[in-house]
Amino acid sequence: MGLPGSGKTAVGRRLASRHGATFIDLDDEIERASGASVPEIFADEGEAGFRRRERAAVAALGPADAGSALRRVISPGGGAVVDPRNRWSLFRGRRVAWLDVRTEVIAQRLRRSPVARPLVQGPDPLGQVRALAAARERFYAAGIRINGVADLAGVLGQLEALLASPASGATALLHALTPIGEVVLGEGMAVDALDGALRRLRARRAVLVSEPGAWAAAGEGIASGLRGAGWAVEPLMLPPGEDAKRLAVIEDAARALARLRLERGEPLVAIGGGALGDPAGFLAATYARGVPWIQVPTTLVAQVDSSIGGKTAVDLPEGKNLLGAFHHPAAIVLDVALLRTLPERQLRAAMGEIVKMAALGDEALFAAVEADGAAIAHGDSAAFDGGAVAEVVERAAWAKIEVVIADEREQGGATGRVALNLGHTVAHAIEAVDGYATLMHGEAVAYGLRAATRVGTGIGVTPPERAERIERALDRLSLGVEPLPYPPEAVVAATGTDKKRAEGRLRWVLPTADGYVTRDDIPEPPVREVVAGVLAGRGGRAA
Ligand SMILES: NC(=O)c1ccc[n+]([C@@H]2O[C@H](COP(=O)([O-])OP(=O)(O)OC[C@H]3O[C@@H](n4cnc5c(N)ncnc54)[C@H](O)[C@@H]3O)[C@@H](O)[C@H]2O)c1
Numbered sequence: 001m002g003l004p005g006s007g008k009t010a011v012g013r014r015l016a017s018r019h020g021a022t023f024i025d026l027d028d029e030i031e032r033a034s035g036a037s038v039p040e041i042f043a044d045e046g047e048a049g050f051r052r053r054e055r056a057a058v059a060a061l062g063p064a065d066a067g068s069a070l071r072r073v074i075s076p077g078g079g080a081v082v083d084p085r086n087r088w089s090l091f092r093g094r095r096v097a098w099l100d101v102r103t104e105v106i107a108q109r110l111r112r113s114p115v116a117r118p119l120v121q122g123p124d125p126l127g128q129v130r131a132l133a134a135a136r137e138r139f140y141a142a143g144i145r146i147n148g149v150a151d152l153a154g155v156l157g158q159l160e161a162l163l164a165s166p167a168s169g170a171t172a173l174l175h176a177l178t179p180i181g182e183v184v185l186g187e188g189m190a191v192d193a194l195d196g197a198l199r200r201l202r203a204r205r206a207v208l209v210s211e212p213g214a215w216a217a218a219g220e221g222i223a224s225g226l227r228g229a230g231w232a233v234e235p236l237m238l239p240p241g242e243d244a245k246r247l248a249v250i251e252d253a254a255r256a257l258a259r260l261r262l263e264r265g266e267p268l269v270a271i272g273g274g275a276l277g278d279p280a281g282f283l284a285a286t287y288a289r290g291v292p293w294i295q296v297p298t299t300l301v302a303q304v305d306s307s308i309g310g311k312t313a314v315d316l317p318e319g320k321n322l323l324g325a326f327h328h329p330a331a332i333v334l335d336v337a338l339l340r341t342l343p344e345r346q347l348r349a350a351m352g353e354i355v356k357m358a359a360l361g362d363e364a365l366f367a368a369v370e371a372d373g374a375a376i377a378h379g380d381s382a383a384f385d386g387g388a389v390a391e392v393v394e395r396a397a398w399a400k401i402e403v404v405i406a407d408e409r410e411q412g413g414a415t416g417r418v419a420l421n422l423g424h425t426v427a428h429a430i431e432a433v434d435g436y437a438t439l440m441h442g443e444a445v446a447y448g449l450r451a452a453t454r455v456g457t458g459i460g461v462t463p464p465e466r467a468e469r470i471e472r473a474l475d476r477l478s479l480g481v482e483p484l485p486y487p488p489e490a491v492v493a494a495t496g497t498d499k500k501r502a503e504g505r506l507r508w509v510l511p512t513a514d515g516y517v518t519r520d521d522i523p524e525p526p527v528r529e530v531v532a533g534v535l536a537g538r539g540g541r542a543a
Contacts, residue, residue, distance in 0.1 A: 001081050001140055002099035003133055005109040006148050008075040011099060011155050016073040018156070026076045029057045038077075051083065058086045064093030070163060078132070081139045084173070084394045088387030091142065092171045092187070095162055098140040099148035099155070103129045138176035142186070168192055173390060179405050180310060182331040185394055190218070190296055190335035191225030194269060197294050197331040198231065201267045205232040207260065209253070209280040211240045214272035217341045218298045222271060234260055242436075244279045245314045247323065253283050267292040267330065273299035274306030278321070281312030285327030295329040298338045300350035301442060304357070304396035307332050309404045309417070320436070326409055334397060336390045340381075348377040349442030351477050354396045356423050356449050359470050360403075361515035365395040369473055377477050414507075414518040422509040422516055423449030426531060429494035433486045446480035447534050454530045455522060456510035463513050470511060475538060483537030491535065492528050 002008055009025055016023035027038050030053050034041060041050045058080060065071040074090065081087050090096075101109075107126040122128060146158045170189035176182070182200075184193045198206055206226045210219040215237065223233045236256055238244040257268075270280035270293060277295055284293035297307035313324030339347070351373055358366035372388035383389050400420065407416030427448030431439060453470050456462030474480050495506060505520040 001076055001096070001143060002078065002101065002148060003103075003106050003129065003136070003140075004078045005106045005113060005129075006078075006099040006101045007152075007155065008078075008099060011148075011152065011159070012073045012075040014152065014156060015159055016070075019070040019073075021070045022072050024061070024072055024074045026054065026057055026074065026080055029060070030054055030077075033057060033060075051079075054080050055083060055086060058083075058089050061089070078136070082136060084391040085387050087139060087142065087173050088390055091173060095167065096143035096172070097146050097159055097162055098143035100140070100145050101148040103133050105149055106133075138174050138183075141175040142172040174394060176401075178401060180308075180328045180401065180408065183334070183397075183401065184331065185334040185336070185390070185397070187390065188335065188337045190222050190333055190338065191229065193331075193333045193335070194222065194226060194294065194296065195229045195231070197333065198267065198269075201292055201294075201330060202265075203267050205234055205266075206269060207234045207236060207257070207262065207266070208269045208271055209236045209238060209276070209283065210271040211238045211244055211276045213240050214276055214298045218296070218338045219271045222296065238276060238279060241275050242315065244275055245321075246279075247314055247316075249279060250283055250286070250314060253279075254287050257283070257287055262287065262291065264288045264291060267294055269294045269296060270329075271296045271298060273297065273302045277302055277306050278311075278313045278324070281310075281327055281329070282314055282324055284329075285312050285325040290327065292330040293327070294331045294333065296333045296335070296338075299342060300339055300347050300393070301353060303334050303336070303339065303393050304350065305353050305400060307334075308397060308400045310408070328408075334393060336384070336393055339389060339393075340379075340384055342379065344377070344379050345440065347379050348477060348479065349440035351377045352423075352442030352444075352446040352449070352474075352479050354392060355470070355473050355477070355479070356420075356445055357396045357399045358473070359449065359453075359511050359516075360399070360419055360422055362395060362399045363514070365392070365399060366469075366473070368392050368395060370476075373473065374476050418507065418518060419509055419516055421507075422511065423452050425495055425506065425508055426451040426491065426534065429491045429531075430484065430486065430535075432494045433490045434484075439484075443479065446474050446477075447484065450474060450480045451527075451530050451534045452508065452510055454533065455508060455527060456512070458526050458530065459510075459519075459522065461517055461519070462511045466511055466513050480534070481538040484535045486535060488528060488532040488535055491531050492524065495527070495531075 013023045031037055034053055076090060107129045110125060144162050146155060148155060170186060170192050172186040172189050174185040208219060208223060223235060226233050236253060238249055238253060268284045268291060270277050277297060281293060284291050295307040297303045310326045310328035311324060312327050313321035316322040355369055358369050368391050372383055375383040376389055376392060403417055403419055410417040423445045427444040430444045430447055450471060453462055453467045457464060457467045507518055507520045508522050509516050509518050
């Protein structure tokens with residue numbers, strides 16, 4: 001794969017003929033199936049129509065060929081790998097190579113090319129190529145980088161070396177270098193990704209911070225993989241669940257690091273859900289005034305939410321997350337295979353946060369949640385095997401990454417990270433009244449999201465169709481459906497103590513037709529009515 005003009009066809013043909021394999025140009029397959037040329041399809045059906053045909057052509061390729069002989073060399077169109085499902089189908093079980101060619105060289109080649117390229121026509125081809133390269137690099141970089149500027153023999157030599165190297169069985173789906181750290185996503189690749197990240201951080205050993213549940217489900221396997229790759233492993237166990245988020249635990253853990261003689265610059269690796277990542281990150285933020293850390297989130301909540309954003313914290317008796325620091329991990333390793341052992345309730349609750357991300361205005365995520373959310377919440381193996389989990393994790397995580405990059409330390413006012421608070425005004429209040437005893441956070445967020453949607457409809461910022469769509473998505477996930485036994489007045493009173501305030505006024509995030517607005521002028525009476533309706537369960541809407 002690579003940009004248009006990176007030489008995929010020329011290189012692919014030669015490689016295939018050397019091995020007696022078949023060369024498949026995906027664009028040719030699409031043209032054959034539709035009886036029209038790519039530019040004609042773009043003209044008649046737009047890019048969306050072309051992408052639909054492209055998805056069908058990728059699916060028609062079927063799974064990777066068995067055995068070690070090279071049977072097919074596949075050249076997907078430059079944009080085919082933008083779609084997470086296409087990457088899932090194309091990359092699993094195959095060797096994936098990225099023909100990396102500088103954008104200036106690409107622009108020059110395209111100027112001379114007799115083939116029409118719909119996405120790079122117009123007055124500023126170099127600008128367009130650069131924009132394409134920036135938008136797609138994280139997808140291409142999941143493959144092994146091949147220097148595509150070398151001559152044909154040089155490129156083929158690199159590909160032969162790749163074919164001769166042992167296959168690990170892991171699948172990398174995305175690799176991004178972002179202002180908030182390296183992000184890698186894939187299936188079964190946690191050990192490979194950690195090995196790479198530890199090397200880049202020049203680690204001497206792998207210090208793994210985990211807790212018993214995540215250790216049994218994921219940590220032990222990762223530790224033995226790392227030992228197999230030659231790393232000395234030092235496990236450091238924190239208590240399970242919210243018990244890890246105590247200052248006394250940080251003191252004990254820091255003393256254990258001191259006994260290991262952990263030095264400045266030596267990274268910690270956090271393996272676990274959000275209740276492990278928060279204190280492990282706080283430990284990394286404060287030990288020796290800050291050491292680098294790598295997150296390997298093992299719950300769905302952690303993969304799409306808590307591992308991203310650099311918020312580390314422990315609780316105090318006076319409040320949750322009161323003591324903490326911003327400390328972004330150097331790398332976030334998102335291995336969706338680790339989620340297979342999660343209990344259904346964990347998966348379902350996480351969908352509450354994911355619907356929230358979709359409702360903020362991510363149309364592709366919304367569509368994926370509508371299509372596959374219920375199967376993911378149920379933990380269906382088909383949702384894992386078919387790539388639905390990987391798609392939703394990628395889209396939801398990336399949506400959060402973009403919000404965080406735009407407002408790293410939550411100073412962006414009404415357009416920044418505050419957006420992530422959609423649904424949280426009432427969710428936090430419900431959790432406080434519940435005493436954090438019975439509801440999972442994502443479950444509370446579902447009630448809160450319904451409340452925000454209904455407040456938005458009440459004051460005319462959330463169109464009824466949008467409100468319907470959000471509520472229907474939650475209905476299908478059975479989230480925010482059961483009545484809750486809390487007095488509405490208590491919940492309304494608790495919204496007053498929510499920390500997300502602007503100059504003493506409660507700031508609401510409300511859905512619009514395709515995004516959100518923030519408002520701090522919502523009067524109490526309609527809120528009371530909405531809260532009562534939400535607490536009454538599904539069907540209990542305020543008039
Ligand atoms: N920092 C942030 O921005 C942020 C955002 C959201 C939530 N959080 C925090 O996250 C915490 C909740 O996180 P959580 O829901 O991940 O809870 P958690 O970390 O307690 O994990 C839930 C349970 O799942 C188990 N588990 C972990 N990985 C598993 C796996 N792969 N298979 C089977 N079981 C596994 C754990 O042992 C635990 O029992 C809260 O403390 C919350 O404050 C932080």
